[in-house]
Amino acid sequence: MTIKPVLLEKYALNAEQCEIVAHEDGPLLVIAGPGSGKTKSLLLLALNLLLNEKVEPSELILCTYTERAASTMQDRLAEYSEAVGYRKDLSQLRIGTIHSICKQLIVENIYYTSLQNDFKTIDTTEQQILILEHLQDICTPEMQRFYSARWGTAWSVACKLGECFTRIAEELLYDNLKEVYKSGSGSTTDRPRTTDDRLRSYLFHSYRKYQELLVKRNCLDFAHLQNCVHRLLQHPIAGPRIIDHTHYVLVDEYQDTNYIQEQILRKLASGTVTQNLCVVGDEDQALYRFRGATVRNILEFKQTFPACKVVHLLINYRSHHAIISAYNTWMQTCDWTNPAGSSFRTEKDVLPIPTKIYPQYGSAYAAVYRDIYEEAEQFVATIKRLQRQGKIQDYSQVALLLRSVKPEFSAPYIQALEAAGIPYFCPRSGAYFEQEYVQLLVGCLARILGFNDAEHASVATAGEELEYVDSDALPAYLHVCEERVRYACQRFPYLLRMLQQIQRELAQNQRQRGFPLTTYFYRLLTVRPFLDAIKPVDAGQPELQRHNLEQFSQLLSLFQNYYPHPGLTVESLDAIGHDFFRKFLCVLYAAGVNLSEDHQLKLPPGHVPILTIHQAKGLEFPVVVVGRLDKAELYPYRNAYKFLQLCARQQPFEPEPRIAAFDYYRLFYVAFSRARHLLLLTASKGWPTSLATLLPDLPLWEQANIERMPATEAVAVEPDDPLLRYGLTSHVQYYDTCPRQFQFFRHHTFVPGIQKEYREGQLVHYTLEHIHRVACDNELSSLSESALRVVFERKFHAQLQSAQSTSVPLDEQQKERAWQQVLRYYEQNQEELRNVIATELPVQLRSARSVLTGKVDLLINTPHGPVMIDFKTQPRVDDDAPILKHYRQQLHFYANSLERSNYQRPTKLFLYWTAEASKQDALMEIPYDANSRAELDQDMQETLDNIHGEKFHVRRPPAMEVCRSCDIRYLCRQDNII
Structure with missing residues (x-):
C-alpha cells in the first residue's frame, strides 16, 4: 500500500516509519525503542488505511495500555485527520485500553452474557472487600481454616484469593482445573494427596463460587472483564458478529500484554484471511510481570505468525547521545542468551539521530554521598544549580525517580525539599492515611460515631483482635487522629461547634431513617480547616488537600456500597461505627492507600515530581535523577503461583533463576531512558554490585561542566495532554442545572452520598x-x-x-x-422495531479544547428517511415546559453529530414519553431547523466556555427539589445561595 502524498507532505518520517505507515496486509511486528516515534507511526498507519479506504472507522481497533494514552491517541488521530482532510466519523473507531474496549464489546452484546445493564467494573480494592465480605459464601469452613493457616488473617486470605482468581481468569486455567478437580466440594473424603493438590482443589471450588457472586452482584473485576470477552468471542452468534466487523487491530505497548489479552487480540484479528494484527512494543520496557504481563507475547510473535513483517524503530528523538549510550551499555551487560532457542531480548542498539549535531557535554553522571541525608541535600543543590544556570525554567522539569516512594525511601528528599522551600509532588507513597486532613476526618467521624480509641484499645488488650486484620496499629492510629481533632478544635472553634451540633442532633433524632455517613462528611466541609481546602487556590497549586477530601468521599461511597445501612440514627451508631472502623477502615489502613492519582490528576507545574519508575513510564523529563541506588539490590524472583503451573496452558517462558536479573535491567532501562538533557545516578555509601558494570563509564557529577547543556523551555512534562471529555447530559446539562454541583461532582471528583x-x-x-x-x-x-x-x-x-x-x-x-x-x-x-438502524449509537463533536459526547437512543428507517428517537420514561410534559430546552438541545446535538458522520441526516426528531398510554401522545416531534439549532448551539457553547473558564458561581438557584437532594446544600446555605 502506498502512503498518501498528503501524509508525507505533513509529517516527516524516517525510512522505518515509512515502512510501518505503508503496511497493508498481514501481521506486523514493530520493535520500537524509547523516543522513537512509535505512537505517531501507529496513528499514521491507521490514518493511511482510512485514506486508502482499506478499512472503515468502525472496522478498526486501536488499543494501548493506559486511559490517558488512549485519550491522547484519540486526539492526535483526530488532529491528523483534520490536517489531511479525512472527513469520515472517527467516533465509530474503537480506541482505548484493552479493558475499555472489552467493556464496550460487552455493553454492545450484553444479552449474550450473564450480565445486565449498568454492570460495574470493580478495582482491586473493591474485589478484595467483596471477597472479604463473602468469605463464608466462597469458602467452606474447612477451606477457611486451610487458607488461614497458609495466608494468615481474613484480609490476607481475601487478598490472596483475589490474586489467585485473577491468575485463573487471565491464564484461562478454569477448564484445566475443572478437568482435574471437578468434584470441587471441599470434602475431607478422598482428599488430594499433596498440599498443593488440596489448594488447587479448594481454589477451584472457591473460584466457582466467586464467579456466581460476580453474576449476582452484576459486576466484573478487570480480569473477568477480559475473560467475559474471551467467552463472548467463542459465542456462536456474538463471536462472528464482532470478529467479522473487525478488519485491523493495532496494538501499542504489546510487551505489557498478558496471555488472555494476546488470545483476545489474535481472535479479533482472525476475521480476515490475512490476519491484520499490528503490534508495537519493546521488551526492554516490560515492567508489568507482577500484573501477569509476559514478554513472551512480543518475543514469540514471529513464531506465532511466521509470515509477519518485522520493523525495527530505533532512532531516538528524545535523549542526548551520551544518555543513549549509557542505557545501551546498561542493557548489553546482561546475559540475554537462551541455550534452548531464541534470545530473551531482541538484539538491538538504540541510535541517536544520525543527522543531528549534539552539543558536546557530559549528559550522564554518577554521584556517591556519605549518607542518604547528604544525597537528599545534594539533590536540592542540583536543582538550585540548574535553576541558577538557567538550564531549567520550572521545578517540574527535574524528576526524581525511585524504586519505591514509600516514606523509608522518599522521606529524606521530602524533608530536604521542604527545608529549601521547593514544592514537590509524591502521589504514590502509600501515605494517604498520614495526611493531615485525612487524620482529621477520621477523628471527626470517630467522635460522631462515638467510636472512642481508648475504649477500642482496651478491648484489644482484653484479648479481642481487630476484625479481619492481625494488627494493633489501628488503635494507635485512631489515637493520633483524636489528638489531631482535639488540637484542631482549639484552633477552629466552629469545628468544635459543628461536631457538638451533629452529636446533639443524633441524640435527639427519632427518625426511622437517618442521613448517610456522607451527609456528615459534607457538613464538615462547611467549617475550617476543611473549608480552606475547597476554596479556589492560586493557579499551578497541586490542591492536594482537596484531592485528599475528594478521595475520602470516594472511600465513604465504597463503604456505603459494601456495608449498607439505612442511615445514621441513635440505634445504628454502634453498628455503623463497628463496620466503618473494625471492618472497613482497618483493612484499608493495613493495606495502605496511595494519594489520589487518577488519569486526570496531572503532574503539577512548579513542583518536583517524586515518582516510582513505573509511574514515569511513558513520560519524559529534561532532567532525571535516579536516586537511592544503594538500595537497588537485585532481589531473587519467587513465583507465588507455582502451584497453579500444573494446570497452565503454557510452560514457563523465561528460566525462573534468571527472571530477577531480566526484570532488574528492564526496570532501570526505563528509568534511564526518561531523560532528555541530563541523567544523574545517585547513591549513598556505595553502589550495589549489580550496577558496577555501568558506573565506571560515567563521569562524576561533582566534576560536571554543563555550560553547553541546552536550556529547557517551560514546556509541559506530560506531552500531548488529552482534550477534556464532556458528556452532553452528564456535563453540559448538569452544569446548566447547577454550576456548583458540577464543580464538586464533575470538575472535582467528590462523590455524592445522596x-x-x-x-x-x-x-x-x-x-x-x-x-x-x-x-x-x-x-x-x-x-x-x-x-x-x-x-x-x-x-x-x-x-x-x-x-x-x-x-x-x-x-x-x-x-x-x-x-x-x-x-x-x-x-x-412492532413495525418500527423491524426497521431499526442503530441503538445506543455513540456520537461526538470535537473542538479545539474539548470533546463532547453522547448516545443516540434509537435510529429507525422510514420511507422518508431516518428518524431519531430519544426516550423519556415519564409522562409527557407541556409544550412550554422549561425542561424541553434541554431535550431539544440533546436531540439537535445528536442530529448535528450524525450529519457530520457517515449517517444520513435525520429527517425528523422525536421524544418518546413511555408513560403515556397511547402512541400518539407518547411521540412528540422536535423541530429541527437552522434557526433553532443555531440558538441551542450558542447556548451549549456558552456553557462549555463557562466550564473551561471554571465559572461555577450560582447566579440563580436551581429548583428546590434539586437542592433538597444535594449534599452540598449546607455549603450553599452558609454562602447565602439558597
Missing part, C-alpha cells in the same frame, strides 16, 4: 435497550411477551443487587408500572 432515584425509569430504559439490540441483530422473532418478561425480571433483580445503601428499591406497584410501559411500547411499535 443518589437520585431514577430506578423505575432506569429499569424501563434498560429493557427497551434490550429490545432495540435484539431488533438490530434481526432476532426480533425470538422476543415474545413471556420472553420479554423474563428479560425484565432479570434486569429488575440485577438492579436490586446493585442498589446503593441510600437507594430505595422499587415496590411492586412501581415495578408493575415499569413493566406496563415496556409492554405497551413493545406492542405498539
Whole structure:
C-alpha cells in the first residue's frame, strides 16, 4: 500500500516509519525503542488505511495500555485527520485500553452474557472487600481454616484469593482445573494427596463460587472483564458478529500484554484471511510481570505468525547521545542468551539521530554521598544549580525517580525539599492515611460515631483482635487522629461547634431513617480547616488537600456500597461505627492507600515530581535523577503461583533463576531512558554490585561542566495532554442545572452520598435497550411477551443487587408500572422495531479544547428517511415546559453529530414519553431547523466556555427539589445561595 502524498507532505518520517505507515496486509511486528516515534507511526498507519479506504472507522481497533494514552491517541488521530482532510466519523473507531474496549464489546452484546445493564467494573480494592465480605459464601469452613493457616488473617486470605482468581481468569486455567478437580466440594473424603493438590482443589471450588457472586452482584473485576470477552468471542452468534466487523487491530505497548489479552487480540484479528494484527512494543520496557504481563507475547510473535513483517524503530528523538549510550551499555551487560532457542531480548542498539549535531557535554553522571541525608541535600543543590544556570525554567522539569516512594525511601528528599522551600509532588507513597486532613476526618467521624480509641484499645488488650486484620496499629492510629481533632478544635472553634451540633442532633433524632455517613462528611466541609481546602487556590497549586477530601468521599461511597445501612440514627451508631472502623477502615489502613492519582490528576507545574519508575513510564523529563541506588539490590524472583503451573496452558517462558536479573535491567532501562538533557545516578555509601558494570563509564557529577547543556523551555512534562471529555447530559446539562454541583461532582471528583432515584425509569430504559439490540441483530422473532418478561425480571433483580445503601428499591406497584410501559411500547411499535438502524449509537463533536459526547437512543428507517428517537420514561410534559430546552438541545446535538458522520441526516426528531398510554401522545416531534439549532448551539457553547473558564458561581438557584437532594446544600446555605 502506498502512503498518501498528503501524509508525507505533513509529517516527516524516517525510512522505518515509512515502512510501518505503508503496511497493508498481514501481521506486523514493530520493535520500537524509547523516543522513537512509535505512537505517531501507529496513528499514521491507521490514518493511511482510512485514506486508502482499506478499512472503515468502525472496522478498526486501536488499543494501548493506559486511559490517558488512549485519550491522547484519540486526539492526535483526530488532529491528523483534520490536517489531511479525512472527513469520515472517527467516533465509530474503537480506541482505548484493552479493558475499555472489552467493556464496550460487552455493553454492545450484553444479552449474550450473564450480565445486565449498568454492570460495574470493580478495582482491586473493591474485589478484595467483596471477597472479604463473602468469605463464608466462597469458602467452606474447612477451606477457611486451610487458607488461614497458609495466608494468615481474613484480609490476607481475601487478598490472596483475589490474586489467585485473577491468575485463573487471565491464564484461562478454569477448564484445566475443572478437568482435574471437578468434584470441587471441599470434602475431607478422598482428599488430594499433596498440599498443593488440596489448594488447587479448594481454589477451584472457591473460584466457582466467586464467579456466581460476580453474576449476582452484576459486576466484573478487570480480569473477568477480559475473560467475559474471551467467552463472548467463542459465542456462536456474538463471536462472528464482532470478529467479522473487525478488519485491523493495532496494538501499542504489546510487551505489557498478558496471555488472555494476546488470545483476545489474535481472535479479533482472525476475521480476515490475512490476519491484520499490528503490534508495537519493546521488551526492554516490560515492567508489568507482577500484573501477569509476559514478554513472551512480543518475543514469540514471529513464531506465532511466521509470515509477519518485522520493523525495527530505533532512532531516538528524545535523549542526548551520551544518555543513549549509557542505557545501551546498561542493557548489553546482561546475559540475554537462551541455550534452548531464541534470545530473551531482541538484539538491538538504540541510535541517536544520525543527522543531528549534539552539543558536546557530559549528559550522564554518577554521584556517591556519605549518607542518604547528604544525597537528599545534594539533590536540592542540583536543582538550585540548574535553576541558577538557567538550564531549567520550572521545578517540574527535574524528576526524581525511585524504586519505591514509600516514606523509608522518599522521606529524606521530602524533608530536604521542604527545608529549601521547593514544592514537590509524591502521589504514590502509600501515605494517604498520614495526611493531615485525612487524620482529621477520621477523628471527626470517630467522635460522631462515638467510636472512642481508648475504649477500642482496651478491648484489644482484653484479648479481642481487630476484625479481619492481625494488627494493633489501628488503635494507635485512631489515637493520633483524636489528638489531631482535639488540637484542631482549639484552633477552629466552629469545628468544635459543628461536631457538638451533629452529636446533639443524633441524640435527639427519632427518625426511622437517618442521613448517610456522607451527609456528615459534607457538613464538615462547611467549617475550617476543611473549608480552606475547597476554596479556589492560586493557579499551578497541586490542591492536594482537596484531592485528599475528594478521595475520602470516594472511600465513604465504597463503604456505603459494601456495608449498607439505612442511615445514621441513635440505634445504628454502634453498628455503623463497628463496620466503618473494625471492618472497613482497618483493612484499608493495613493495606495502605496511595494519594489520589487518577488519569486526570496531572503532574503539577512548579513542583518536583517524586515518582516510582513505573509511574514515569511513558513520560519524559529534561532532567532525571535516579536516586537511592544503594538500595537497588537485585532481589531473587519467587513465583507465588507455582502451584497453579500444573494446570497452565503454557510452560514457563523465561528460566525462573534468571527472571530477577531480566526484570532488574528492564526496570532501570526505563528509568534511564526518561531523560532528555541530563541523567544523574545517585547513591549513598556505595553502589550495589549489580550496577558496577555501568558506573565506571560515567563521569562524576561533582566534576560536571554543563555550560553547553541546552536550556529547557517551560514546556509541559506530560506531552500531548488529552482534550477534556464532556458528556452532553452528564456535563453540559448538569452544569446548566447547577454550576456548583458540577464543580464538586464533575470538575472535582467528590462523590455524592445522596443518589437520585431514577430506578423505575432506569429499569424501563434498560429493557427497551434490550429490545432495540435484539431488533438490530434481526432476532426480533425470538422476543415474545413471556420472553420479554423474563428479560425484565432479570434486569429488575440485577438492579436490586446493585442498589446503593441510600437507594430505595422499587415496590411492586412501581415495578408493575415499569413493566406496563415496556409492554405497551413493545406492542405498539412492532413495525418500527423491524426497521431499526442503530441503538445506543455513540456520537461526538470535537473542538479545539474539548470533546463532547453522547448516545443516540434509537435510529429507525422510514420511507422518508431516518428518524431519531430519544426516550423519556415519564409522562409527557407541556409544550412550554422549561425542561424541553434541554431535550431539544440533546436531540439537535445528536442530529448535528450524525450529519457530520457517515449517517444520513435525520429527517425528523422525536421524544418518546413511555408513560403515556397511547402512541400518539407518547411521540412528540422536535423541530429541527437552522434557526433553532443555531440558538441551542450558542447556548451549549456558552456553557462549555463557562466550564473551561471554571465559572461555577450560582447566579440563580436551581429548583428546590434539586437542592433538597444535594449534599452540598449546607455549603450553599452558609454562602447565602439558597
